[in-house]
Amino acid sequence: MASLRAGRSLQRLVRSPAAARPQCAFARARGPVTTYLHHRPRHLSITSARWQAEATDAFPSLLANTPPDVLSRPAPTPTIPQTLTEKIVQRYSQGLPEGKFVKSGDYVTLSPHKCMTHDNSWPVATKFMSIGASQIHDKNQIVMTLDHDVQNKSEKNLSKYRQIEEFAKKQGVDFYPAGRGIGHQIMIEEGYAWPGTMAVASDSHSNMYGGVACLGTPVVRTDAASIWATGRTWWQIPPIARVNFTGVLPQGVTGKDVIVALCGLFNNDEVLNHAIEFTGSTTTMRSLPVDHRLAIANMTTEWGALSGLFPIDDVLKGWLRFKATEANMYRAPTQTASPTSQRFNHERLDELLADPVTADKGATYAKELFLDLSTLSPYVSGPNSVKVATPLAELEQQSISINKAYLVSCTNSRRSDIAAAAKVFKDAAAHNGGKIPKIANGVSFYIAAASLPEQQAAEEQGDWQALLEAGAQPLPSGCGPCIGLGTGLLEPGEVGISASNRNFKGRMGSTDAKAYLGSPEVVAASALQGKIAGPGWYERPDGWTEVKKGEGDGIKEEERMISIEDALDKLVRDAEAAIQEAEQRLASATGADGSASGTVPLESDKTDSESSSLTEILPGFPEKVTGEIVWCNADNVNTDAIYPGKYTYDDAFSSDPAKMATVTMENYDKNFGNVAKPGDILVSGFNFGCGSSREQAATAILAKGINLVVAGSFGNIFSRNSINNALMGVEVPKLIERLRTVFSPSPSATGKAGTAPITEPSQNKQSLDSPPPAPQAKPSEQELTVRTGWTFTWDVRRSQVVVREGEGGDSWTQKVGELPPNVQEIIARGGLEKWVRKEISSAL
Incomplete structure (x- = not known):
C-alpha cells in the first residue's frame, strides 16, 4: 500500500505544461418565488441550555471538502491534490478543459451558488439595465437585502428602498426588507450560505460565510451585475494560507478574541489577499462553536484575507441539524414547509453529510501559520x-x-x-x-x-x-x-x-x-x-508565559504521528518542491530557448516544449504590450491617491475622460499629469490600489492613455475593477526591486519613510468599507513620478516580460503568470459590461 501511494504521488511529477504553468495575480432547490419576510413567525421558546447543548454536542473532525448540491456538477476524482478552497471553486467553475483541476493562481469563469446584494442593489440594477439586460439569468441564484442605512427615513432613501423592493418583486428573487436583518446574517440563518458551496456578495464581509464551511468572498458591483445578467463572472483563485489552531480555547475567551489576536499578532500582511483555511485537531475545533467561527471568518476581512473557511466537522453538523429542526418547527400553521425549511432540512443534510469532502493530503498552501488557543486571553483591538x-x-x-x-x-x-x-x-x-x-x-x-x-x-x-x-x-x-x-x-x-x-x-x-x-x-x-473592562470570567493558567504563534502548523515533533505512507508522501513533496525551485531558477537565469537571460527567442526558434506551453491569444488582444516605464515609488498607493474622492461622486466629472485624466494620481503626485504620457507603462510598489471600491481608480488611469499597470502586488478590489474596465495589469516584484536599487538609493526614498497620510474625504461613503488610506513618502524626500527611460515589454503569448534598462543598458526577462483567454476576452471587448452585452445579444 505504501509503495502504491508513493507511486501515485510520483505520478504527480509528470504534469502537462499547462497544468504546471503558474498563473499571475491580476495578469496573476427552490421555486421562483419572492420571499418577503418582514417578520418571521415568532420563535417557540428555546432555553439557553438547549441551545448550548445543540451548539456543543458535536465532535469536530477535520473535514475540508464539500459534496455538490443539486445544482452543481459532480467533482472529478482528483489526480492533483487540492485544498478545500480549490475543491469548492472546481465545482462552480465553468468551461474548464476536460481533466483540468483548478489551483491557486488560476483564472476561472465562476457561476456561484448564491450572490447577495444589499443597499447597493439599485446601483447594481442600474448597471444591469445599462448593459441591456432585462431579466435576471437565474432568480434562485440572487438574494437581495436592505440593511445598511435602515435608520434613514428620508424620502430619498425610502424611495431607493422602494425601487429595490419593486425590482426584486418584478424579478422574482428572494428579498428581505429593512429591519429583517443584516444581509450576511440572513445568508447564514436562512441557509443560502450552504456548506461546500460558493457564495459571493457585493460587500467585503462575505468572508463570514466561511464560518459554516461556505466559501464566501466579495465581488464588486459590476461583477454582481454580470452574475445577474449571465449567472457568471470571473475570479482568480488567491494564494491559499492554512491557519492551524492548537490547544483549546480557555473559559472566558471567545472567537472575537481569536480574530482580534490574529489581526494584531500577525500584523505584517501575512495573509493579505489570501484565501484562508482554518484547521485543527478534533479537540481543538470542538472548542470553537459556530457563532465563534462566524466572528472569526467575518473579521478575516480586516486581517486582509479574501475568504476564511472552516471545515465541515461535527460541530457544524450539530448546528446544521439544529437549524433544520428549527426551520421545520417555525412554519406557519397553513404551511406544509416554511421557505427556510426548503433550504434547511434533514434530507438535504443527509445528502451533504453522506460525502463530506476534505482537503487532499499533499495539497499545496502558499503559507502556514499556527496559533495556540490555550495561550490566548481576552484581547481588545x-x-x-x-x-x-x-x-x-x-x-x-x-x-x-x-x-x-x-x-x-x-x-x-x-x-x-x-x-x-x-x-x-x-x-x-x-x-x-x-x-x-x-x-x-x-x-x-x-x-x-x-x-x-x-x-x-x-x-x-x-x-x-x-x-x-x-x-x-x-x-x-x-x-x-x-x-x-x-x-x-x-x-x-x-x-x-x-x-x-x-x-x-x-x-x-x-x-x-x-x-x-x-x-x-x-x-x-x-x-x-464606564471604562474598558472585562467580566472576570478568564483566569490565566498557571505557568503561562506568552501567546504561542508562528509559522508552520505548531505541532511539536514529539506529538506528531505520521504513517509510512505520509512519510513517503512528504519525501515526494519535498522532491517536487526542489524540482520546481530548480526549474524556476533555470527559467529566471535563461530564456525560454536556453539562451542567456535578456534574449527573446524568435517565433521560428520555439521548441516543441515551448510551443505546447504558449498562451492562446484571442482576436483583438495584443500579443505584446510595450512602453516606457513611469516609476511611482511607493507601496500602498490607495484609490484616493489614484482618483481623489472629491471627484468620485461628481457624475459629470467622472463621466468625462478628459477631465479624469487631469486628476489621475493627483493625491499621490500633483505633477504626475505633466510627467506621464499616453502609452506609458505605470509601475508602482506593493499593494497598489488598496482602499475603496471606486471603479474610477481604474478608469482614470485608462483616461490618461495608460493601458498597463505593473506593480509588486495589487489590492484585490482594484484588480477586479481593472479587468472589469479593460485595464491590464501584471505583478513583477523583481522589477520593483531593480527600480528601487537604481532610482532610490536612499533609504528615506523608499516610500515607507516620512508618513504624510492621504485622507479619504468624510463624504466618501465607499471608504466606509475599505482599509484606511496608506501613508506616502513626503514630496520633499523624493521625486514622486520618474520617467526612467526603461522599456517594458509584456509578451502575453510566452507569459514573460522583457525589461531593457535604458538606451544601451542591460535587458532581462522574467516569467510571469498566464493571462488566460477568458480574461483576455473581457479586456478585448472593453470590459465586463461590454462582455455581458455581447453575451446577452448572442443569446437572443
Missing part, C-alpha cells in the same frame, strides 16, 4: 486600528474611560452574543439585591441584533430585556453605527468600544474619536463600569 491588539488585562490597568458601547453588527450580535452580554448584568445583579444594575453614568450603550429572529430568540430567553433594563438603547437590526450611519455615532473626543469589526479612524463617527473592538461580554462589562 485599537484604538483606531485592527493591527493593534492588546490583552484586556493591560488595558484594564490603564482605566480607559468610555463614552459609548456598541453591541451591533454581523460580527457579534447573535443570540449567543446577546446572552453573553446579558450575563454580565445578570451576574452583577447578584451583588445588587437581585436587581439588574444600570450602565455607568455618562455612557450610552447601543444594541442591535444581527437579525430579527436573533432578537426574538434573545427576547425569548430574557436576555434582550435584561440589557434594556440596564439602560441599553435598542436600534433596528442593521449595520447602523458599525458603518457610521444613524444613531449613536462617536463625537469628537469620545471613546467607544464595539463588538463590530472595524475601528478605522472615522469609521464609527468623528475622526477625532477613539474606537476599540472587543467581545460582547467585554463591551457589556465596559458599559457597566
Whole structure:
C-alpha cells in the first residue's frame, strides 16, 4: 500500500505544461418565488441550555471538502491534490478543459451558488439595465437585502428602498426588507450560505460565510451585475494560507478574541489577499462553536484575507441539524414547509453529510501559520486600528474611560452574543439585591441584533430585556453605527468600544474619536463600569508565559504521528518542491530557448516544449504590450491617491475622460499629469490600489492613455475593477526591486519613510468599507513620478516580460503568470459590461 501511494504521488511529477504553468495575480432547490419576510413567525421558546447543548454536542473532525448540491456538477476524482478552497471553486467553475483541476493562481469563469446584494442593489440594477439586460439569468441564484442605512427615513432613501423592493418583486428573487436583518446574517440563518458551496456578495464581509464551511468572498458591483445578467463572472483563485489552531480555547475567551489576536499578532500582511483555511485537531475545533467561527471568518476581512473557511466537522453538523429542526418547527400553521425549511432540512443534510469532502493530503498552501488557543486571553483591538491588539488585562490597568458601547453588527450580535452580554448584568445583579444594575453614568450603550429572529430568540430567553433594563438603547437590526450611519455615532473626543469589526479612524463617527473592538461580554462589562473592562470570567493558567504563534502548523515533533505512507508522501513533496525551485531558477537565469537571460527567442526558434506551453491569444488582444516605464515609488498607493474622492461622486466629472485624466494620481503626485504620457507603462510598489471600491481608480488611469499597470502586488478590489474596465495589469516584484536599487538609493526614498497620510474625504461613503488610506513618502524626500527611460515589454503569448534598462543598458526577462483567454476576452471587448452585452445579444 505504501509503495502504491508513493507511486501515485510520483505520478504527480509528470504534469502537462499547462497544468504546471503558474498563473499571475491580476495578469496573476427552490421555486421562483419572492420571499418577503418582514417578520418571521415568532420563535417557540428555546432555553439557553438547549441551545448550548445543540451548539456543543458535536465532535469536530477535520473535514475540508464539500459534496455538490443539486445544482452543481459532480467533482472529478482528483489526480492533483487540492485544498478545500480549490475543491469548492472546481465545482462552480465553468468551461474548464476536460481533466483540468483548478489551483491557486488560476483564472476561472465562476457561476456561484448564491450572490447577495444589499443597499447597493439599485446601483447594481442600474448597471444591469445599462448593459441591456432585462431579466435576471437565474432568480434562485440572487438574494437581495436592505440593511445598511435602515435608520434613514428620508424620502430619498425610502424611495431607493422602494425601487429595490419593486425590482426584486418584478424579478422574482428572494428579498428581505429593512429591519429583517443584516444581509450576511440572513445568508447564514436562512441557509443560502450552504456548506461546500460558493457564495459571493457585493460587500467585503462575505468572508463570514466561511464560518459554516461556505466559501464566501466579495465581488464588486459590476461583477454582481454580470452574475445577474449571465449567472457568471470571473475570479482568480488567491494564494491559499492554512491557519492551524492548537490547544483549546480557555473559559472566558471567545472567537472575537481569536480574530482580534490574529489581526494584531500577525500584523505584517501575512495573509493579505489570501484565501484562508482554518484547521485543527478534533479537540481543538470542538472548542470553537459556530457563532465563534462566524466572528472569526467575518473579521478575516480586516486581517486582509479574501475568504476564511472552516471545515465541515461535527460541530457544524450539530448546528446544521439544529437549524433544520428549527426551520421545520417555525412554519406557519397553513404551511406544509416554511421557505427556510426548503433550504434547511434533514434530507438535504443527509445528502451533504453522506460525502463530506476534505482537503487532499499533499495539497499545496502558499503559507502556514499556527496559533495556540490555550495561550490566548481576552484581547481588545485599537484604538483606531485592527493591527493593534492588546490583552484586556493591560488595558484594564490603564482605566480607559468610555463614552459609548456598541453591541451591533454581523460580527457579534447573535443570540449567543446577546446572552453573553446579558450575563454580565445578570451576574452583577447578584451583588445588587437581585436587581439588574444600570450602565455607568455618562455612557450610552447601543444594541442591535444581527437579525430579527436573533432578537426574538434573545427576547425569548430574557436576555434582550435584561440589557434594556440596564439602560441599553435598542436600534433596528442593521449595520447602523458599525458603518457610521444613524444613531449613536462617536463625537469628537469620545471613546467607544464595539463588538463590530472595524475601528478605522472615522469609521464609527468623528475622526477625532477613539474606537476599540472587543467581545460582547467585554463591551457589556465596559458599559457597566464606564471604562474598558472585562467580566472576570478568564483566569490565566498557571505557568503561562506568552501567546504561542508562528509559522508552520505548531505541532511539536514529539506529538506528531505520521504513517509510512505520509512519510513517503512528504519525501515526494519535498522532491517536487526542489524540482520546481530548480526549474524556476533555470527559467529566471535563461530564456525560454536556453539562451542567456535578456534574449527573446524568435517565433521560428520555439521548441516543441515551448510551443505546447504558449498562451492562446484571442482576436483583438495584443500579443505584446510595450512602453516606457513611469516609476511611482511607493507601496500602498490607495484609490484616493489614484482618483481623489472629491471627484468620485461628481457624475459629470467622472463621466468625462478628459477631465479624469487631469486628476489621475493627483493625491499621490500633483505633477504626475505633466510627467506621464499616453502609452506609458505605470509601475508602482506593493499593494497598489488598496482602499475603496471606486471603479474610477481604474478608469482614470485608462483616461490618461495608460493601458498597463505593473506593480509588486495589487489590492484585490482594484484588480477586479481593472479587468472589469479593460485595464491590464501584471505583478513583477523583481522589477520593483531593480527600480528601487537604481532610482532610490536612499533609504528615506523608499516610500515607507516620512508618513504624510492621504485622507479619504468624510463624504466618501465607499471608504466606509475599505482599509484606511496608506501613508506616502513626503514630496520633499523624493521625486514622486520618474520617467526612467526603461522599456517594458509584456509578451502575453510566452507569459514573460522583457525589461531593457535604458538606451544601451542591460535587458532581462522574467516569467510571469498566464493571462488566460477568458480574461483576455473581457479586456478585448472593453470590459465586463461590454462582455455581458455581447453575451446577452448572442443569446437572443
